[in-house]
Amino acid sequence: MQLAILFGGASYEHEISIVSAITVMEKLPRFELSFVFCDQDHTFYLIDRSNMKAKYFASGAYKKAPVLTLTAGGFLQKRRLGSTEHKWPVLNLIHGADGEDGTMASLLSFFDIAFIGPRTDASVLSYDKRMTKWFAQGRGINTVAYEELNCTGMRKTKTPMPCIVKPSRLGSSIGVSVVKSESELDYALDVAFEFDDSVIVEPFIAGVREYNLAGYRGTEGIVYSIVEEPQKQEFLDFDKKYLDFSRSSEVGAAQIDAALETKLKLAFADIYEGLFEGALIRCDFFVIDGEVYLNEINPIPGSMANYLFADFEGALTDLLGNLPRVRRARVEYQYIHSINAAKGK
Amino acid sequence: MQLAILFGGASYEHEISIVSAITVMEKLPRFELSFVFCDQDHTFYLIDRSNMKAKYFASGAYKKAPVLTLTAGGFLQKRRLGSTEHKWPVLNLIHGADGEDGTMASLLSFFDIAFIGPRTDASVLSYDKRMTKWFAQGRGINTVAYEELNCTGMRKTKTPMPCIVKPSRLGSSIGVSVVKSESELDYALDVAFEFDDSVIVEPFIAGVREYNLAGYRGTEGIVYSIVEEPQKQEFLDFDKKYLDFSRSSEVGAAQIDAALETKLKLAFADIYEGLFEGALIRCDFFVIDGEVYLNEINPIPGSMANYLFADFEGALTDLLGNLPRVRRARVEYQYIHSINAAKGK
Numbered sequence: 001m002q003l004a005i006l007f008g009g010a011s012y013e014h015e016i017s018i019v020s021a022i023t024v025m026e027k028l029p030r031f032e033l034s035f036v037f038c039d040q041d042h043t044f045y046l047i048d049r050s051n052m053k054a055k056y057f058a059s060g061a062y063k064k065a066p067v068l069t070l071t072a073g074g075f076l077q078k079r080r081l082g083s084t085e086h087k088w089p090v091l092n093l094i095h096g097a098d099g100e101d102g103t104m105a106s107l108l109s110f111f112d113i114a115f116i117g118p119r120t121d122a123s124v125l126s127y128d129k130r131m132t133k134w135f136a137q138g139r140g141i142n143t144v145a146y147e148e149l150n151c152t153g154m155r156k157t158k159t160p161m162p163c164i165v166k167p168s169r170l171g172s173s174i175g176v177s178v179v180k181s182e183s184e185l186d187y188a189l190d191v192a193f194e195f196d197d198s199v200i201v202e203p204f205i206a207g208v209r210e211y212n213l214a215g216y217r218g219t220e221g222i223v224y225s226i227v228e229e230p231q232k233q234e235f236l237d238f239d240k241k242y243l244d245f246s247r248s249s250e251v252g253a254a255q256i257d258a259a260l261e262t263k264l265k266l267a268f269a270d271i272y273e274g275l276f277e278g279a280l281i282r283c284d285f286f287v288i289d290g291e292v293y294l295n296e297i298n299p300i301p302g303s304m305a306n307y308l309f310a311d312f313e314g315a316l317t318d319l320l321g322n323l324p325r326v327r328r329a330r331v332e333y334q335y336i337h338s339i340n341a342a343k344g345k
Numbered sequence: 346m347q348l349a350i351l352f353g354g355a356s357y358e359h360e361i362s363i364v365s366a367i368t369v370m371e372k373l374p375r376f377e378l379s380f381v382f383c384d385q386d387h388t389f390y391l392i393d394r395s396n397m398k399a400k401y402f403a404s405g406a407y408k409k410a411p412v413l414t415l416t417a418g419g420f421l422q423k424r425r426l427g428s429t430e431h432k433w434p435v436l437n438l439i440h441g442a443d444g445e446d447g448t449m450a451s452l453l454s455f456f457d458i459a460f461i462g463p464r465t466d467a468s469v470l471s472y473d474k475r476m477t478k479w480f481a482q483g484r485g486i487n488t489v490a491y492e493e494l495n496c497t498g499m500r501k502t503k504t505p506m507p508c509i510v511k512p513s514r515l516g517s518s519i520g521v522s523v524v525k526s527e528s529e530l531d532y533a534l535d536v537a538f539e540f541d542d543s544v545i546v547e548p549f550i551a552g553v554r555e556y557n558l559a560g561y562r563g564t565e566g567i568v569y570s571i572v573e574e575p576q577k578q579e580f581l582d583f584d585k586k587y588l589d590f591s592r593s594s595e596v597g598a599a600q601i602d603a604a605l606e607t608k609l610k611l612a613f614a615d616i617y618e619g620l621f622e623g624a625l626i627r628c629d630f631f632v633i634d635g636e637v638y639l640n641e642i643n644p645i646p647g648s649m650a651n652y653l654f655a656d657f658e659g660a661l662t663d664l665l666g667n668l669p670r671v672r673r674a675r676v677e678y679q680y681i682h683s684i685n686a687a688k689g690k
Contacts, residue, residue: 058678106451122467138479331359333403
């Protein structure tokens, strides 16, 4: 099966996208893979498999690789004489900006390239933490209460301490702080406003159980991964997350009863249906007093959450066979024709 | 002032985009305009001003115009020898799909082209009527209650008659019906499901007052248009809307008291702030028992709602000078470097 892994991007998560791509590559031995790197200047490069090493990108050596441009149906590689059109289906593995904010989904859709990943609308709703809350409320899914602060507004919160301060539009714990007392708020806001003009403040609920569940829509409906209880820490800082994105060994399922597992799967389905088709997503849930709360949606999870699936290659093959069809309007110019006819033109 | 009007698109509103472009062209006599047509196959063409006539597009004559491709910072026009890079700021005037669903915003942002129009996130929230409801609720703005029906689900509604049936993701009244009794529901759903797999059903509130208000963020903050009370009809069908998109003569302001005008402007600001910067939008409101309800957001209103502004050229100039800056992440590869250093590489 052919597949191009698209990674990089002008994003604070550029480096973890490289790590993700290398990890996924190793988990897909039976695929015929190609590698498309989007650098921070938005140039696409075709990367040879032998160069899929972090240092190749960090050193700038990638700039000698062939440049690709987008064209109807694929990527175009110019040759000395003529050019080659590559018509691979694409796995969008750009984390954060460009990949998860709807940009890549729009580009690939516009140029009619089949891809695994969230569509533009699903990207926007999961990328911005405020919009994820609005969406969850709209679909009747619990989320933790929040407050929004703006970089030009008051530096005060009504949220009781301890609280969590997060930039509204970043993933991978970048710019996130746990604030234990009022005196720490200012610094946490400085950090968060480095990355976004808007931040959200949530109560930090001690002792909450966290569960991660991944899934996608395949031939037989939604296919769920095992439920994982992630390692317990206040939260993962960026260095830890960086290593986390290279995870490749299958983890054990969380020890939870069947009723809770069903609740988590129902919440997942309520989020996924009619919006995330074409993507393999990971939802991170809290369980508070037996109730399931959506914490966040990862529409392009680190290393595609491969470690949650017993047969990851089978999962991607199934997903590739079930990408959403696009309804594109056909234009017949009936109004212009009829108006011109009425005018006698 | 240079400006390229981008119009067309693979959209049910393709033809009204052509009408809009011709109307806006005539309203900007002091601008140095260029015209970029996106056809339904997603090819861009550079259109000569003399060819800005509906028939030129309907007849397919446009296919002889020079083709443009997107490149970093602008549009590229190939010549027999070499090529020309056009670095115009763009007015996104593609209505409906491609223009208002976030696709064009993503493309223009990715290729670093300055443009008037909603950004990707603002587009998604205003294009899908369900998401507009979630967004309004999240920001504490009243909207009319609704129910969602899916093409694979039950064809029943709890909404009392009469009700309005609308495709979730189209503008310009396409596929919209007023349903007066249960017996008419099935046909209205057939019509709406022609255009989208999801439809929303809202109560049809007779005698409601409607007010339209446009605006944008300029140098001095939000600039509001006059408030218009649109012509009263059950709703505008597509033929009427088509003509409506060519409106160019200034209308009179609605006869409303200062308190209501203030309420409408406050609701507009609550919607616009922190999301629609860079766009001139028109919000359509209902007033029920003295309370303002958001009906819909037009992030690229027909002919840019030029008829609501006393100095439309001045408005676009002011907006062009206040387009939002993009915060693009710079990548230093510090994590890869530090990990390689730790490994002694």
